[in-house]
Amino acid sequence: MSEYQQTFVIERKEDGSSVNVNLFGGTVTSWKCCGEEMLFLSKNALFDNKKGIRGGIPIVFPHFGPWPIGPQHGFARIQMWEVEQLPSVDVSGNVVAIIALVDNAETRKIWDFKFKLRMTLTLLKCCFSMDLHVTNTGDAEFNFTTLIHTYFRLPDVTKSRVLGLTGCKYFDKTTGQDIQSETREQLSVDRNIDNIYANVPDELTLTGGPAGRTIKITKKGFPDTVVWNPWVDGAQKMADFGDDEYPLMLCVEVGHVVKKVSLAPAQEFHASQTLQIQCPE
Numbered sequence: 001m002s003e004y005q006q007t008f009v010i011e012r013k014e015d016g017s018s019v020n021v022n023l024f025g026g027t028v029t030s031w032k033c034c035g036e037e038m039l040f041l042s043k044n045a046l047f048d049n050k051k052g053i054r055g056g057i058p059i060v061f062p063h064f065g066p067w068p069i070g071p072q073h074g075f076a077r078i079q080m081w082e083v084e085q086l087p088s089v090d091v092s093g094n095v096v097a098i099i100a101l102v103d104n105a106e107t108r109k110i111w112d113f114k115f116k117l118r119m120t121l122t123l124l125k126c127c128f129s130m131d132l133h134v135t136n137t138g139d140a141e142f143n144f145t146t147l148i149h150t151y152f153r154l155p156d157v158t159k160s161r162v163l164g165l166t167g168c169k170y171f172d173k174t175t176g177q178d179i180q181s182e183t184r185e186q187l188s189v190d191r192n193i194d195n196i197y198a199n200v201p202d203e204l205t206l207t208g209g210p211a212g213r214t215i216k217i218t219k220k221g222f223p224d225t226v227v228w229n230p231w232v233d234g235a236q237k238m239a240d241f242g243d244d245e246y247p248l249m250l251c252v253e254v255g256h257v258v259k260k261v262s263l264a265p266a267q268e269f270h271a272s273q274t275l276q277i278q279c280p281e
C-alpha cells in the first residue's frame, strides 16, 4: 500500500456491511451493517494527523487516562499504523484485515520500550470483531493499560440502556467516588457519565443502539468497561465535538485499565471485542 493511502475499506457487498479504517491511530471511523452506520463520528472531528479522531473506535495504549509522561490515553491513537494484511476473504467467508503499530523513535522518546501491536479486524454479516495482540519485542518487562474506545451512534442516548453491569464495582470519575456495586439492572444515561467498571462479565448489551438496534458486546481478555457521555458541559469543552451531539452517542469501552498488564520480554497479551447487531431478518 502506498504511503499516500491512509484509509481503506473492508467490505461485504452481499449484505451491505463495511468498515472504514484510518491508519492514523489505527482508527475504525465507520462500521455499516445492512447499510446503516453503527458508529458515531463527530461532525467536528479533526483529520489533521495530530489529534486523535473524535469518534469511531480509537485505540488506547499504553496508558488509559491522563498520563504524566505522555498524551492522554497514550500514543497509539495518534501514531500512523501500517497495514499487515489488506482485506481478504478467509475460509469461513469473513473479510479480514490486519493493521499493526511497532515502536519507533517517537514512541520510545515518551515510553522507552519495544513493542508490537497487531489488530485483526474481522467483518461478518452484522458482526464486527477486533482482536488485539500486544507483544513485548524488547528485553525489558513493561506495564501498560489498553482499551478499545468505541463510540456508538444512537438516535437518543436517553432511550438507550446498557445491560450486564449489575453488581460491578466502579469508579465514578465525575465525582471521584468508588462505588461498591452497580445496582441498576439497566443503566440509563441522562447526565454526564464517566464510570470505570471493574471485572465486568464478558457479555454486555446495548439497547436503543444505532438505528434503534440492540448490540451484543462480547469481550475476551478485557476485564473492565468504561461508559462515557460528556453531556452538555463536556461537549462544549471539546473543540472537536459538536455542542448538540452528546445525545447522539455513547461510549462503551472495553479494556484492561483498572489493573496494569505486565508483559515480560517475548510475551504476548491477547484480548478482543465482538459487536453483534440484532438485525431484522
Ligand SMILES: O=P(O)(O)OC[C@H]1O[C@H](O)[C@H](O)[C@@H](O)[C@@H]1O
Pocket: 052, 072, 073, 173, 194, 226, 227, 228, 251, 253
Ligand atoms: O477527550 P479524550 O482524550 O478523547 O477522552 C475522552 C474520554 O475518554 C474516556 O471515556 C474517559 O473515561 C473520559 O474521562 C474521557 O473524557
